Amino acid sequence: MSKKVKKDFAYHLSRFLSVYLPGQRNVSQNTIVSYKDTFKLILLFAKDEKKISSNNLSVSDLTRAFFEEFIQWLKTCRKNSVSTCNQRIGAIHAFFRYLQYEMPEVAAQCQDILAMKTMKAPEGHLNYLSVEGIKVLLAQPDLRTKAGQRDAALLSLLYDSGARVQEIVDLTIGDVRFISPATVKLTGKGRKTRIVPLLSGPEKLLRAYMSAYKLEQAPHEHPLFCNRSGDRFTRAGIAYILKKYADMARTESPALIPETVTPHCLRHSKAMHLLQANVNLIYIRDLLGHSDITTTEIYARADNTLKRQALEKASPLNKQLQYPTWTDDDDLMTWLNSFAKN
Numbered sequence: 415m416s417k418k419v420k421k422d423f424a425y426h427l428s429r430f431l432s433v434y435l436p437g438q439r440n441v442s443q444n445t446i447v448s449y450k451d452t453f454k455l456i457l458l459f460a461k462d463e464k465k466i467s468s469n470n471l472s473v474s475d476l477t478r479a480f481f482e483e484f485i486q487w488l489k490t491c492r493k494n495s496v497s498t499c500n501q502r503i504g505a506i507h508a509f510f511r512y513l514q515y516e517m518p519e520v521a522a523q524c525q526d527i528l529a530m531k532t533m534k535a536p537e538g539h540l541n542y543l544s545v546e547g548i549k550v551l552l553a554q555p556d557l558r559t560k561a562g563q564r565d566a567a568l569l570s571l572l573y574d575s576g577a578r579v580q581e582i583v584d585l586t587i588g589d590v591r592f593i594s595p596a597t598v599k600l601t602g603k604g605r606k607t608r609i610v611p612l613l614s615g616p617e618k619l620l621r622a623y624m625s626a627y628k629l630e631q632a633p634h635e636h637p638l639f640c641n642r643s644g645d646r647f648t649r650a651g652i653a654y655i656l657k658k659y660a661d662m663a664r665t666e667s668p669a670l671i672p673e674t675v676t677p678h679c680l681r682h683s684k685a686m687h688l689l690q691a692n693v694n695l696i697y698i699r700d701l702l703g704h705s706d707i708t709t710t711e712i713y714a715r716a717d718n719t720l721k722r723q724a725l726e727k728a729s730p731l732n733k734q735l736q737y738p739t740w741t742d743d744d745d746l747m748t749w750l751n752s753f754a755k756n
Contacts (some may be wrong), residue, residue: 548683568582585638688701
């Protein structure tokens, strides 16, 4: 195999990540980083399982059989979930949609890989806290300290806005508007923005936090939430803070706080509480930034309280009956490691 052929994968991968996605597709930085991580795993799989180093990996090696083995490796060796495997398949599809126009001679190979289907995920349990559980959780930060004021504002905003954790990470000072009615601008998937109202409780906590840290006069592009080093919080940093207070809340009220509480759990909680308050699904969809109402409908399917109420209203025996609950070389890896770091 010629040196040129050996380098074709490295060349096209670098152009895919650094030119095509940001320049031609206007893909968000978060998506690019996710795709980059997928190809780091592909290089690791090729090296460990196929004994092919990154500088010897060519497009011709990347057959459908190769990727089917790769997905199986993710499931069995790395214990990845179905949703994570499907994300990796999505990145692979994106690359080969690009490649079929850049290398027409491998169009048949590209089509074969694009025919790979994502896996059907089992319908899982929707993890969320009750209203009482949220109250206990949000009461944990010590408002007598600056860090406690920051954490209270962070958790309150994370819950009340129904934001994705990355949307909170990306917030800047300029995204907050205290002029009545107070709002916060969230930037979600596909760089779509939405304006979410700030209720009085989260607004007061956010004002107190910004005052304590003297952020009122900070530049508009300054991150809204920073760690002790003054750097923008990461997703892992926010998850760490949430876990700390969830552990404290569980000690106080073990029946109200599940063993695992993630930032997305607060998003689920907000959606369920709005649904239980009879808020229309259309408004919940808009708050959460879902592009399709069918995504929001998972909350209606998951809420046993509403199911019970519907059954009771439909039955003349509802007072007597109790219904059951329904359930370019070796440097390619180095380049990927350094590319688009957050």
